Amino acid sequence: MRLRSALVALVVVLGGLVAGVGGAAAATPYCGITWGSTAKAGGKLSTAPLGEVRTGQHGCWDRVVFEFAGPADGWSVAYGETYTEGQGLALSPYTAGGALLRVSLRAPAYDGNRVATVPYRTGEHVANPLGYRTLRxxxxxxxxxxxxxxAVGVRARLPYRVFVLDGPGTHSRIVLDVAHRWQA
Incomplete structure (x- = not known):
């Protein structure tokens, strides 16, 4: 009888410990992500021209990197319709995804002689991230x-962050990460 009582008590205690751990895990943000999805902005206007745009994948987010030929740190990012520069035409008809991130970089995509520094045309797909979990x-x-x-098309309105990296060399990069999901 004592052994049975001891086993029941042990099961109750262990059950409480497991429930306590499960509750804490459920409150933990997915991959530690606490970014949110509200509008974000930073930095100032620069003359360093955009040179390259590329995408990448991580276990917890998808990434877009904007690389500049010089120091650049100005940006504004928000969910919503995106319009072409100078003309004001909506870009949503050209994009895939359930939500649209409007990315405004405070730097040109042309040099001091007004010659384009990227091979893209307005409305052209820069990247087609097939197989990505979030980027479309x-x-x-x-x-x-x-x-x-x-215009960055994503699967849904998800948390994102933006930050600036120096280098390589005299270059700089503005990085946009969009989480694969909200919390666990």
Missing amino acids: DVVFGGSFEGYTTF
């Missing part, structure tokens, strides 16, 4: 008066 499309929205715009 990256479309060039043009560059006008020192501002460059992209």
Whole structure:
């Protein structure tokens, strides 16, 4: 009888420990992501021209990297319709995805002689991230008066972050990460 009582008590205690751990795990953000999905902006206008746009994947998010030939740190990102620079035409008809991130870079996609520094045309798909969990499309929205715009199509309205990296060399990069999902 004592052995049975001891076993029942042990099961109750272990059950409480497991329930406590499960509750804490459920409250833990997915991959530690606490970014949110509200509008974000930072930095200032730069003359460093955009040179390359590329995408990548991580276990917890998909990434878009905008690389500049010089120091650039100005950007604004928000969910919503995206319009071409200079013309104001909606880019949503050109993009794939359930939600649209409007990316405005505070730097040109042309050099001091007004020669394009990227091979994209307005409305052209810059990247087609097939097989990505979150990214669906990256479309060039043009560059006008020192501002460059992209429409980034994503699966749904998900948390994102934006940050600036120096290098390589004299270059700089503005990085956009979009989470694969909200919390666990």
